[in-house]
Amino acid sequence: MTTTPKIVLLLLVLAPLLMAAAGKNCPGVPWLGAVAACRKASSTKLIYDLCIRTMREDGVDMSPSHKKEVIAYAILAAQDAANSYDSTMLAASNQVEQNASLPGRVRDAYEGCINDYTPAEDSLDRAVEKMKSGCDFAGLADLYLSGMTSLDSCRGRLLALKYSTPVSPMVLVDRQRVSLAYMLAKLLGI
Numbered sequence: 314m315t316t317t318p319k320i321v322l323l324l325l326v327l328a329p330l331l332m333a334a335a336g337k338n339c340p341g342v343p344w345l346g347a348v349a350a351c352r353k354a355s356s357t358k359l360i361y362d363l364c365i366r367t368m369r370e371d372g373v374d375m376s377p378s379h380k381k382e383v384i385a386y387a388i389l390a391a392q393d394a395a396n397s398y399d400s401t402m403l404a405a406s407n408q409v410e411q412n413a414s415l416p417g418r419v420r421d422a423y424e425g426c427i428n429d430y431t432p433a434e435d436s437l438d439r440a441v442e443k444m445k446s447g448c449d450f451a452g453l454a455d456l457y458l459s460g461m462t463s464l465d466s467c468r469g470r471l472l473a474l475k476y477s478t479p480v481s482p483m484v485l486v487d488r489q490r491v492s493l494a495y496m497l498a499k500l501l502g503i
Contacts, residue, residue, distance in 0.1 A: 328493055337384055339448035341502050344380045347373045354496040355387075363493050367393050387497040391441045394490035395434065401483040402430050407482065426467035426480065429481055433467075436460030437491065438499070453503040457495040464488050 345353065351364035371389055405423040408415055415423075428492060440456040443449075464487055471481045 317363050332431050336378065337382055337448060339382065339384060342382055342384055343431060344379045344382050346380050347375050348377065349385060349467065350383055350386045350425060350497065350500065354493070356496070356501055360493050360496060363489055367493065372487065374405060383500040386492065387501060388441055390494035390497050391437055394487065394494045395437050395441070397487050398434050398437065398492050401480060402427060402452065404483060405480050416441055422470040423480060425470045426484065427469040429463045431445050433460040433463035436463070450501050453498055457491065457498060461491055461495070
């Protein structure tokens with residue numbers, strides 16, 4: 314085999330790998346710096362600040378010249394929300410299993426929240442997989458909205474108690490984190 318066919322063969326093998334490493338290059342999905350993506354996705358200062366903090370905590374290069382396809386930020390925020398869900402579920406489960414003095418109404422609310430979080434986590438996991446697997450974002454908004462509805466159900470259970478519990482602020486933070494993830498995913502054109 315001469316040198317030219319070897320180079321062509323090598324390029325054919327490496328081209329898909331290089332393209333994957335560079336990003337998905339999904340049609341219509343913008344490439345932005347992290348700060349610009351946060352600015353575009355945020356409708357309030359609270360969400361903007363959460364977005365910037367999330368990017369920094371996850372080691373994202375915040376310089377304006379460092380641009381990524383927005384899908385990378387959307388996945389990062391969704392995974393961050395999923396990690397927060399896990400912490401909240403663990404806290405609620407620990408209270409139910411280990412706190413014998415937990416009032417019955419609070420115990421019932423926590424158990425209900427654990428049940429509410431299961432479909433919320435499933436929706437978020439499916440959203441992340443959908444974004445990782447390609448450029449077809451059909452149904453992505455529905456996954457986020459379904460998950461947020463489940464979180465709102467838990468929040469309603471806790472609000473009905475008429476006082477704050479240790480898990481209440483965690484649920485509020487989870488709702489903010491998934492809202493951020495959704496707003497970043499909206500930049501994908503969903």
